[in-house]
Every structure is written in structure tokens, then in C-alpha cells.
Amino acid sequence: MKAFAALLERLAFTPARNAKLLLLQHYLQRTPDPDRGWALAALTGDLQLRTVTPSLLRGLAAERVDGQLLALSYDFVGDLAETIALIWPGGAEDDPSLSQAVALLQGTGKAALPAAIAAMLDRLGPSERLAFLKLATGNLRVGLSARMARMALAAMGGPTVTEMEEVWHGLTPPYAALFGWIGGGAVPQGAALAPFRPVMLSTPTDLDELRALHPAEYVAEWKWDGIRVQAVSEGGVRRLYSRTGEDISHAFPDVIAEMGFEGTADGELLVRRDDTVAPFGDLQKRLNRKTVGKSLLASHPAGLRLYDLLTWQGRDLRSEPLMTRRAQLEAADFGSSRIDVSPLLDFASWDDLAALRADPPAAVIEGVMIKRRDSAYLSGRPRGPWFKWKRDPMVVDAVLIYAQRGHGKRSGFHSDFTFGLWRGEELVPVGKAYFGFTDAELIELDRFVRQHTVERFGPVRALEPRLVVEVAFEGVNRSTRHRSGVAMRFPRISRIRWDKPALEADHLSALEAML
Numbered sequence: 001m002k003a004f005a006a007l008l009e010r011l012a013f014t015p016a017r018n019a020k021l022l023l024l025q026h027y028l029q030r031t032p033d034p035d036r037g038w039a040l041a042a043l044t045g046d047l048q049l050r051t052v053t054p055s056l057l058r059g060l061a062a063e064r065v066d067g068q069l070l071a072l073s074y075d076f077v078g079d080l081a082e083t084i085a086l087i088w089p090g091g092a093e094d095d096p097s098l099s100q101a102v103a104l105l106q107g108t109g110k111a112a113l114p115a116a117i118a119a120m121l122d123r124l125g126p127s128e129r130l131a132f133l134k135l136a137t138g139n140l141r142v143g144l145s146a147r148m149a150r151m152a153l154a155a156m157g158g159p160t161v162t163e164m165e166e167v168w169h170g171l172t173p174p175y176a177a178l179f180g181w182i183g184g185g186a187v188p189q190g191a192a193l194a195p196f197r198p199v200m201l202s203t204p205t206d207l208d209e210l211r212a213l214h215p216a217e218y219v220a221e222w223k224w225d226g227i228r229v230q231a232v233s234e235g236g237v238r239r240l241y242s243r244t245g246e247d248i249s250h251a252f253p254d255v256i257a258e259m260g261f262e263g264t265a266d267g268e269l270l271v272r273r274d275d276t277v278a279p280f281g282d283l284q285k286r287l288n289r290k291t292v293g294k295s296l297l298a299s300h301p302a303g304l305r306l307y308d309l310l311t312w313q314g315r316d317l318r319s320e321p322l323m324t325r326r327a328q329l330e331a332a333d334f335g336s337s338r339i340d341v342s343p344l345l346d347f348a349s350w351d352d353l354a355a356l357r358a359d360p361p362a363a364v365i366e367g368v369m370i371k372r373r374d375s376a377y378l379s380g381r382p383r384g385p386w387f388k389w390k391r392d393p394m395v396v397d398a399v400l401i402y403a404q405r406g407h408g409k410r411s412g413f414h415s416d417f418t419f420g421l422w423r424g425e426e427l428v429p430v431g432k433a434y435f436g437f438t439d440a441e442l443i444e445l446d447r448f449v450r451q452h453t454v455e456r457f458g459p460v461r462a463l464e465p466r467l468v469v470e471v472a473f474e475g476v477n478r479s480t481r482h483r484s485g486v487a488m489r490f491p492r493i494s495r496i497r498w499d500k501p502a503l504e505a506d507h508l509s510a511l512e513a514m515l
Contacts, residue, residue, distance in 0.1 A: 001095060001096055001097070001098055001101060001124060001128040001131060001132060002095050002127075002128055003027065003030075003031060003035075003098075004035070004039055004098045004131055005127040005128045005130065005131035006127070007023065007024070007027045007039070008130075008131050008134065008140065008142055009127060009131075010023050011023055011024070011142035011143065011144055012141075012142045012143070014143075015143075017148070020143065020144055020148065021148060021151055021152045021155065022152075024043070024144065024148075024149060024152040025152040025153075025155045025156060027039065028040065028152060028153065028156065029156060033174065033176060033179060034099050034174035034176070035097055035098040035099050035174075036174075036179070037173050037174025037175040037176065037178075037179065038098050038099060038102045038173060038174050039098055040149060040153075040173070040174075040175060041173035041174065041175070042135055042140055043140060043142070043144055043149055044146040044149050045146065046146075046173060047102070047135075047173055048106075049102070049105040049106055049135070049136065049138070050105055050106065050108065050110075050113065051138075052105070052113070052117065052133075052136040052137055054080055054137070056113070056114060056117075057080060057081070057084055057117075057133065057136075057137075058070075058080070059114070060084075060114055060117060060118050060121075061083075061084045061087065061088070063118075064088060064089055064118075065087050065088075065089070069087070070083070070087065071458075073086070073087050074458075074459065075456070075458070075459060077405075078404070078405025078406065078412070078459060079405070081130060081133035081134055081137055081139065082130055084121075084129070084133060085126050085127075085129035085130035085133055086126055086130075088121050088126075088129055090122065091121070091122060091123070091124055091125050091126070091129070092122060092123050092124075093123075093124065093125040093128075094123040094124065095128075096120070096123055096124075099174075101120065101132055101135060102135075104116050104117075104120060105135065105136055117136065120132060121133075146244065146245070147161070147165075147198075147380075150164050150165060150168070153178070153182060156182050157182065158181060158182040158183070158184065159181055159182065159187075161198070161379070162198055162379050163187075164178070165196065165197070165198045165245070165379070166195045166196070166197060166198075167187070167188055167195060168195075168196070168245065169195060169196055169241075169245060169247065170188065170193070170195070171188060193234070193235060193237040194232040194233065194234045194235070194237040194238065194239045195232065196230060196232070196239075196241045196245040196247075197230065197232075197264060197310050197311075197318075197379075198245075198379030198380065199228065199230060199243050199266065199379065200266075200308075200377050200378050200379060200380070200381075200382075200385075200386060201243075201380065201381040201386070202369060202370075202371075202381070202386035202387050202388040203381060203383055203384075203386070203387055203388070204387070204388055204389075204390070205370070205387040205388070205389050206389065207350060207354055207389075209387075210350045210353075210370070210387075210389070211350060213350075215347065215348065215349055215350055215353070217372060217373055217374075218370050218371060218372055218373065219322070219323075219326075219344050219345075219370075219371055219373055220344065220345045220347060220353055220356075220368050220369060220370045220371070221307060221342045221343065221344050221345055221368065221369050221371075222342060222343075222345070222360065222365045222367075222368060222369070223365065223366040223367045223368055223369050223388060223389075223390065224268040224270060224277065224305055224342065224364065224365060224366070225277075225279070225280045225364040225365065225366045225475065226268040226269050226270040226271075226277075226280065226283055226305070227242060227243070227268070227269050227283065227287070228242070228243040228266075228267075228268060228269075229241060229242060229243070229248070229266075229267060229268065229269040229304070230243075230264060230265070230266055230310075231255070231259055231264070231265045231267065231304055231306075232263075232264045232265075233259040233260070233261050233262060233263065233264075234262060234263070234264070234311075238256050238259045239256075240252055240255055240256060240259075240269070248287075250289075250290060250291065251286055251287065251288070251289045251290070251292060252269070252286065252292075252302050253292065253297075254292075254297055254301060254302055254338070255269070255302050255303065255304060255338065258303075258304075258334075258335075258336035258338045258339055259336075259339075260334070260335045260336065261332065261333075261334050261335065262312070262313050262314070263309060263310075263311045263312040263313060263332075264309070264310040264311040264312075265304070265306045265308070265309055265310070265329075266306065266307060266308035266309070266310060266377075267304050267305050267306035267307055267308070267342070268304070268305045268306075268307070268342070269283065269302060269303075269304060270283060270302065270303055270304075270305055271283045271286065271300050271301065271302055271303075272301060272302070272303040272338070273301065277305075277362060277364045278300070278364070279363075279364055279475070279477055280364070280475060280477070280489060281477030281478070281479075281487070282300050283300075283302070284477075285300055286300055286302060301338070302338075303338035303339060303340075304338065304339045304340075305340055305341070305342050306329060306334075306339065306340070306341050306342065307329075307341070307342040307369070308322075308325055308326075308329065308377065309325050309328055309329045309332070310377055312328055312332065317377070318376060318377035318378075319376050319377075320376065320377075321373065321374045321375065321376065322371055322372065322373055322374065322375045322376075322377075323373045323374070325377065326344075329341055345368065353368060353370075353389075356368065357389060357391065360391075365391075366390050366391060366474065367388060367389050367390035367391045368388075368389050369386065369387070369388055369389075370386070370387040370388075370389060371385065371386045371387075372384070372385045372386070390474075393472040393473060393474060393494075394472070394473050394474070394475070394476065394514055395470055395471065395472050395473075395494065396421065396430075396470075396471055396473075396506045396510055396511055397468050397469070397470055397471075397497060397500060397504070397505045397506045398419035398420060398421055398430065398431075398468070398469055398470075398471050398505055398506065399419060399420055399421075399422075399427055399465050399466075399467065399468055399469075399502045399505045400417050400418075400419050400448075400463055400465075400467045400468075400469060401418055401419060401420045401427055401429060401462065401463055401465060402417070402418035402429075402460055402461065402462055402463065403416065403417050403418075403445075403449040403460070403461050403463060404416040404417075404459050404460050404461070405459060406434065410442070413442055413443070413445075413446040414445065414446045414449040414450075414461065415434055415442055415445070415446070416432065416434040417432065417433055417434065417445070417469075417493070418431070418432050419431060419432075419433070419469060419471060420465075420484075421484070421505065421506050421507055421508045421510070421511060422503075422505060422506070422507045422508065423484075423507065423508045427465055428483060428484045428508055429482070429483065429484060430482070430484045430486060430488065430508070430511060431471065431473070431487070431488040431491040432491070433471060433491045433492050433493050435492050435493070436472070436492035436493035436494055437493050437496065441496060444496070445496070448463075448467055449461055449463060452464040452466060452467070465502050466502050467496070467497075467498070467502070468497035468500040468501070468502055468504070468505050469493045469495065469496050469497060470493070470494045470495035470496075470497055471488070471491050471492070471493060471494065472491070472492055472493075472494040473488040473489055473490055473491040473492070474489045474490045475488070475489040475490075476488055476489065476511060476514050476515055477489070477515070478515065484508055484511075485512075486508075486511055486512060486515065488511075
């Protein structure tokens with residue numbers, strides 16, 4: 001556990017991407033099997049363990065530490081796992097293996113789990129306790145994506161990132177076959193049927209940047225407000241993947257049933273009623289479900305709007321120019337009215353495209369996608385071939401009403417904020433945000449929270465309604481789960497309005513008008 005704890009700590013406090021990759025590469029090279037496989041699974045979110053709840057951990061800590069001291073410490077630290085790791089008495093500072101910790105969390109029954117966790121904490125020092133508790137709660141936020149983990153593996157020699165990604169979903173922890181392959185062994189056989197292929201991503205742009213490019217070399221299409229998916233139907237196996245490679249087939253059986261083609265298509269998953277694309281809020285009701293009832297399938301029917309082909313009838317098209325792939329896409333017969341092709345837009349200049357972007361035919365369109373005609377389908381985010389020109393974000397001026405400490409590097413600062421809008425003489429919560437501000441602004445916000453707290457609810461502080469922030473967001477939907485009746489999509493704090501009185505913040509009606 002000592003080596004794993006040191007890795008987590010260094011990753012959390014190392015901002016540079018290349019330095020993170022080197023840290024992980026060295027750990028994987030120096031750590032024996034199966035510990036390195038379990039560590040890799042934990043960092044990439046592929047490790048399935050018995051859920052350890054905050055209430056269970058609080059109960060264990062309350063048996064060892066005075067309750068008032070625990071509450072005060074938690075309020076100061078702001079992170080339950082870190083608080084318990086620091087305040088837990090004693091510790092033999094033994095060094096059990098990561099495999100032993102995983103076996104405990106995977107195999108211990110519910111009744112015996114609390115005592116087993118306490119016994120493990122007794123064996124560990126503070127850093128190792130924190131690593132174990134982060135592992136137990138699944139809260140391993142160290143700024144490392146699954147793709148970055150695969151880049152670290154590729155740096156060890158052998159298979160490339162692309163080669164690994166095409167079999168990744170057929171591999172299981174602790175990845176003995178993967179590490180054998182990296183060490184010069186055989187490719188894992190049958191690792192993935194209908195595999196996920198790494199997606200090609202775009203970079204943001206604006207009109208000023210576009211003017212340096214020749215519009216005749218590019219095509220454009222609408223950016224639909226759904227989720228990016230990869231639809232794979234090969235050898236009788238059908239799968240639907242999110243852009244990060246998560247298999248979401250179980251949540252969309254209606255789409256899977258319509259995938260009667262042989263190939264891999266890139267596109268947008270949408271809820272569609274006849275020819276009308278529904279708002280993202282409708283699609284959200286279908287996401288993150290293990291099963292979908294008949295009534296939801298009927299009321300929220302999903303479909304695919306495609307804009308690229310990666311493979312078709314056994315042929316890999318990714319090295320072909322975009323317009324060659326596009327010709328195959330438009331000629332393909334997908335055999336379903338629930339699957340269609342996203343049309344290209346007619347424009348001769350960037351000003352023409354700007355006019356189209358400013359007046360889209362449907363409110364659910366987020367902007368435009370711009371792609372070089374000769375671009376191959378490359379994994380990752382290459383600079384230049386593909387751009388996204390999103391519509392300008394919606395903004396409101398809201399009042400900060402609650403604050404909570406962050407996690408990891410932000411555990412000493414209040415960085416998670418709830419904001420509200422006026423409804424009559426009352427401020428109604430309308431959203432939460434924890435990014436959009438600089439590190440220097442975070443220090444100022446934290447100082448404001450400490451100086452203007454009027455009440456505490458555990459780790460949450462209620463604030464004197466004085467500070468206005470400009471909140472930018474991508475959309476707004478009706479919501480029965482929120483007291484305000486609306487929910488923002490991707491809210492972030494875009495500006496701190498130190499100059500604006502709270503009474504001049506926006507009213508809820510301004511947000512409702514954006515529906």
C-alpha cells in the first residue's frame with residue numbers, strides 16, 4: 001500500500017500532464033503483478049468493489065474518536081476520507097499489499113465489512129489509510145484519465161495506445177494478459193468483440209481563428225445537443241459506446257435493435273419523436289440506467305444521427321479522407337428510420353457559416369462542426385482537422401448562497417458553490433458550480449466565504465447574500481427535482497461581479513424565459 005499511496009499523492013499534486021504520465025509509468029514498471037493491475041483498474045475506474053458509504057466510515061470513526069472532535073476536524077479538512085486518515089488513532093504502519101486491500105473490499109460480506117475495514121486502518125499509517133479509504137469509496141480523483149493511463153502503458157514498449165484501446169473493453173483486472181502483451185507476449189485473443197475504437201475529437205474555434213483558413217477546404221454540419229456515441233455492429237455483436245468507451249448498450253435496447261448494419265459508425269445519440277429532436281433533458285432520462293421500462297422506451301424513443309464511418313463491411317476506413325468516408329456514409333443503407341445521416345451545410349464563406357450558426361433551424365442545435373475535407377480519422381484531439389464552433393453560452397447574474405470545501409488540492413478552500421436567483425424577495429437555488437475561476441480568484445472567494453458565513457450545516461456554509469457571480473451555461477430544462485423548477489446544463493462561474501449589488505442579480509423569470 002505504501003507505493004500505491006505515494007503514487008496517488010504525487011499524481012494529485014503534480015499538475016503537468018507529462019510528469020503524471022512518467023510517475024505512472026515508473027510505478028507500473030516497478031510494481032509486481034497483480035498489484036500494478038489493481039492500481040491501473042482503480043485509476044481508470046474499472047475496479048468493481050463493494051460500496052463503502054460515508055455513513056459506515058463515520059460510524060467507524062465515531063467508535064475511535066470523540067464525536068465533536070471528529071465533526072470539527074471534518075469541517076476544517078473538508079474531506080471525510082482525509083479526515084479519518086489523519087485522526088484515526090495509532091496504526092502499526094504495516095505494509096499490506098494492494099492486492100490484500102482489494103481482496104478485503106471485494107470479498108468481505110456486508111456484516112463483517114466494518115470490522116475488516118477498521119482492522120485494515122489499524123495496520124496503516126496516515127498516507128496509506130487515505131489511499132485505502134479513497135480506494136474503498138471510489139474517490140480517486142488525481143487528474144488522470146483512462147486514456148492517459150493507456151499512454152503510460154504504451155511508453156513501456158510494445159503495443160500502441162490505439163492498439164490497446166481496441167481490445168481494452170475485453171480485458172479484466174488485474175490485466176495479466178495486457179502486461180504479458182506489453183512484455184512481448186501475444187495479443188490477448190478474443191479480448192473484444194465489436195470493439196470500441198478511439199474517437200477523434202475537435203478543438204474550439206471562433207470567427208477570428210477561422211478567417212485564417214480557406215473555407216473551400218472544409219465542410220460543416222450542425223452540432224446536435226445529444227451525446228457522442230460509437231455504434232458498432234460486427235460479427236453479429238452489437239454495442240453502443242460513449243465517447244469515453246463506456247458500453248451503454250443496456251440503456252438503449254431500442255437503438256441496438258435497429259443496428260442491422262455491419263460496421264462502426266460515429267454519431268450523436270438523440271431522443272427523436274418523428275422528425276423532431278428532443279431537448280437534452282429528455283435524453284438525460286435515458287442515461288445511466290441499467291434497464292429501461294416499456295413506458296420510457298415509448299415516451300422517449302432514441303435514435304442515431306451519424307456523421308462518420310470508421311469501418312464498413314470489414315473495411316477499415318479511418319485512413320481514408322473525410323469526403324471518401326462521407327460518400328460511403330451517404331451511400332450506406334442502415335435499414336432503419338431511427339438511423340440517419342447528419343446533413344452538410346451550404347456555405348461559401350465563414351460569414352455565411354456565422355449567419356447559419358446564429359439562426360439554426362432548431363433550438364437543440366449547439367453550434368456547428370467544421371472538418372477538413374481531406375482529414376483522416378485520427379484518435380485523440382489533433383489540432384487543425386476538426387473544429388467545434390459552439391453557440392455563445394447563456395448567462396445570468398446569480399447570488400452565491402452556499403459554499404462547501406473542495407477535494408484533493410482544493411480541500412483547504414471553499415470551491416463548490418450554490419447560487420440562486422430572485423423569486424420575489426426570496427433567493428431560490430438554481431445551480432451549482434465548482435470551476436470557471438482562476439486560482440487567485442479561488443483565494444478571494446474562499447476569503448469571502450469565511451468572512452460572510454451566517455450558518456453552518458456540517459461541511460456546508462450558508463452565506464450572507466452579497467456576492468454576485470456571472471454564471472455561463474449551455475442550456476436550461478424544466479426539472480421537477482429542483483425547487484426552482486429548472487436545471488442548468490454545464491454551469492460554470494464565468495465572472496465574479498464584485499461591483500454588482502445582490503439586489504440587481506437576475507430573477508428566476510429571466511432563466512425561465514430561456515427554456
